[in-house]
Amino acid sequence: MMKSGTKKERFFYPEDRVIEKPFNWKQLLRLLNYLRPYLKTLIPKAIVAMAVSTAVRLIIPIIIGVYAFDRAISGKNYSLLYWLVALTALLYGLSFVSNWYRIRTTNQLGQFVIHDLRERLFNHIQYLSHRFFDSRSAGSILVRVINDVNSMQDLFTNGVINTLMDVVTLIGIFVILFVLSPPLAVAVLLVIPLIFFISTKLRRSIRRSWQKVRMKMSKLNSHLNESIQGIRVTQSFTQERENRAYFNGVNTENFLAWQEASKKNAMFRPFVDLSNAVGSAILIWFGVFLIHRNSIEMGTFVSFSFYLGMFWGPISRLGQVYNQLLVAMASSERIFEFLDEQPSVPNKKNGVSMKNIRGTIDFDGVEFSYDASRKALKGITFHIPAGETWALVGHTGSGKTTIANLISRFYDVTAGHVCFDGVDVRNIDLRELRASVGTVIQETYVFSGTIMDNIRFGKPDASDGEVIQAAKAIGADAFIQRLPDGYLTEVEERGNILSVGERQLLSFARALLSNPKILILDEATASIDTETEAVIQTALKQLLEGRTSIIIAHRLSTIRDSDQIVVLNEGDIMEKGNHQELMNLKGRYFDLVLSQYNALDGVS
Numbered sequence: 001m002m003k004s005g006t007k008k009e010r011f012f013y014p015e016d017r018v019i020e021k022p023f024n025w026k027q028l029l030r031l032l033n034y035l036r037p038y039l040k041t042l043i044p045k046a047i048v049a050m051a052v053s054t055a056v057r058l059i060i061p062i063i064i065g066v067y068a069f070d071r072a073i074s075g076k077n078y079s080l081l082y083w084l085v086a087l088t089a090l091l092y093g094l095s096f097v098s099n100w101y102r103i104r105t106t107n108q109l110g111q112f113v114i115h116d117l118r119e120r121l122f123n124h125i126q127y128l129s130h131r132f133f134d135s136r137s138a139g140s141i142l143v144r145v146i147n148d149v150n151s152m153q154d155l156f157t158n159g160v161i162n163t164l165m166d167v168v169t170l171i172g173i174f175v176i177l178f179v180l181s182p183p184l185a186v187a188v189l190l191v192i193p194l195i196f197f198i199s200t201k202l203r204r205s206i207r208r209s210w211q212k213v214r215m216k217m218s219k220l221n222s223h224l225n226e227s228i229q230g231i232r233v234t235q236s237f238t239q240e241r242e243n244r245a246y247f248n249g250v251n252t253e254n255f256l257a258w259q260e261a262s263k264k265n266a267m268f269r270p271f272v273d274l275s276n277a278v279g280s281a282i283l284i285w286f287g288v289f290l291i292h293r294n295s296i297e298m299g300t301f302v303s304f305s306f307y308l309g310m311f312w313g314p315i316s317r318l319g320q321v322y323n324q325l326l327v328a329m330a331s332s333e334r335i336f337e338f339l340d341e342q343p344s345v346p347n348k349k350n351g352v353s354m355k356n357i358r359g360t361i362d363f364d365g366v367e368f369s370y371d372a373s374r375k376a377l378k379g380i381t382f383h384i385p386a387g388e389t390w391a392l393v394g395h396t397g398s399g400k401t402t403i404a405n406l407i408s409r410f411y412d413v414t415a416g417h418v419c420f421d422g423v424d425v426r427n428i429d430l431r432e433l434r435a436s437v438g439t440v441i442q443e444t445y446v447f448s449g450t451i452m453d454n455i456r457f458g459k460p461d462a463s464d465g466e467v468i469q470a471a472k473a474i475g476a477d478a479f480i481q482r483l484p485d486g487y488l489t490e491v492e493e494r495g496n497i498l499s500v501g502e503r504q505l506l507s508f509a510r511a512l513l514s515n516p517k518i519l520i521l522d523e524a525t526a527s528i529d530t531e532t533e534a535v536i537q538t539a540l541k542q543l544l545e546g547r548t549s550i551i552i553a554h555r556l557s558t559i560r561d562s563d564q565i566v567v568l569n570e571g572d573i574m575e576k577g578n579h580q581e582l583m584n585l586k587g588r589y590f591d592l593v594l595s596q597y598n599a600l601d602g603v604s
């Protein structure tokens with residue numbers, strides 16, 4: 001029987017996301033900086049709207065209590081009462097408009113800030129180097145750009161302006177209560193600690209429980225996603241039962257977390273009612289006592305009951321803002337961590353222009369390590385004259401792709417130099433460098449869009465005619481014509497409707513159209529059948545014409561005509577020469593060729 005520990009490892013989804021972080025002033029200021037573009041536009045509008053609605057809310061209880069009750073009704077001054085009713089209606093109207101305007105502007109403000117932040121984050125991530133993506137899954141990056149940014153929406157929409165409004169309202173209420181009747185004010189304020197407890201402690205505990213539910217839910221999602229994506233492998237290895245057991249486990253965890261959260265949630269409303277009841281009891285008991293003693297008038301009592309109802313909202317929201325802040329601290333820390341990440345391959349300011357590159361490539365004592373523990377390249381030196389085609393061969397893991405990665409400067413060398421036309425790639429403008437190097441890799445990425453768009457990817461201004469010409473030259477036209485809408489067929493992300501070989505042809509056409517001076521074909525013909533290969537061998541000749549090319553291939557038949565073949569072994573060059581020279585040498589290359597022919601003989 002399989003040990004449960006092994007089982008857990010198979011489906012491991014880290015729950016490393018800390019939901020809350022302690023309050024940090026510096027980080028808050030950095031966050032608030034995102035409000036800066038709106039300091040002269042939306043923020044003043046929101047503040048004016050907020051001030052008007054707060055003032056109206058504070059005034060109305062006095063008009064009703066002190067003026068309507070004590071002056072107009074007690075004094076039987078009915079014309080005053082009519083005026084007061086009209087005034088109150090007007091003020092409520094004003095409050096309605098200003099509130100609507102405040103909510104609209106604060107929502108806009110929140111959306112703008114989130115939009116800016118997300119745009120900035122995405123832009124920044126786009127320019128980060130391969131090393132960054134090596135150590136992170138696409139999912140974890142996605143979570144930061146979507147969820148972490150989203151979780152700050154509340155803070156920017158409701159947090160900033162509403163906090164100001166709530167603070168002003170609370171101070172206003174306190175001042176008015178103490179002016180109206182200090183003893184009754186003290187008595188009524190006794191309820192505040194209870195409200196505070198509910199709105200912070202209880203609410204936070206409820207919120208954490210819901211967060212736990214969300215985390216379990218996301219674990220469930222991850223597993224579901226993996227299960228569906230890998231269903232073919234699961235079924236072929238008959239692992240459905242294992243899968244189901246794990247899914248049931250996570251599903252139950254999710255259910256239990258939900259049960260706990262809803263139990264706590266159920267306590268919230270009764271506690272709110274309790275605090276209202278306690279407040280009203282104090283007001284009635286002590287208020288009536290004070291009326292009896294003629295210390296306050298009826299109107300003051302009425303105003304107090306209005307204000308008592310107004311406590312709950314601001315205090316509760318202020319408690320919530322604090323919680324929002326703690327969540328924003330955690331999310332913003334993760335966002336800033338990405339924003340502070342500098343590309344490990346920096347673009348040099350005023351780098352050398354490569355617009356008229358000839359295309360010589362030099363490796364001079366190049367060493368490279370992906371991680372400190374082992375070297376992927378151990379001192380490689382070669383000189384590729386412009387326009388030549390070189391092939392890299394060698395066992396899996398011998399460093400072929402690494403050489404290609406260094407030519408495109410996806411990584412920087414650990415020691416030595418990589419030069420184009422004698423200029424170290426670190427001194428060349430990165431955009432121009434990458435524009436000069438075209439790469440066709442085995443796992444061609446197909447973007448959602450039409451076939452036409454996908455070929456046009458490397459040269460967005462190419463005309464339809466140019467695209468079709470490139471596809472024809474590479475022998476891709478035939479299969480494209482067979483698709484339902486030809487060049488206008490929509491291919492989903494990752495191009496599931498295309499075979500691996502077809503995707504490969506697409507990327508050849510893409511490379512031909514972008515017309516790079518240096519071309520790297522990394523195992524590019526591996527998934528193409530021999531018949532198609534014959535077609536594209538001819539096309540390849542055209543593709544390689546006038547460019548410096550590096551072909552990485554396991555299938556040695558594709559590289560026979562290369563000017564030079566470099567045989568790599570564990571990050572070192574073992575042999576170098578053209579096909580005939582290396583065959584005469586009867587060394588590693590000879591063995592490789594022989595073993596491939598023997599394998600083919602065995603098949604036939």
Ligand SMILES: Nc1ncnc2c1ncn2[C@@H]1O[C@H](COP(=O)(O)OP(=O)(O)OP(=O)(O)O)[C@@H](O)[C@H]1O
Pocket residue numbers: 134370371376394395396397398399400401402403
């Ligand atoms: N992103 C990476 N992070 C860490 N190590 C890596 C990374 N990419 C490759 N390696 C390691 O570097 C070594 C060289 O890998 P490279 O991809 O250059 O081999 P290759 O000759 O192209 O192999 P293949 O023929 O299988 O494509 C291997 O040992 C590999 O495990």
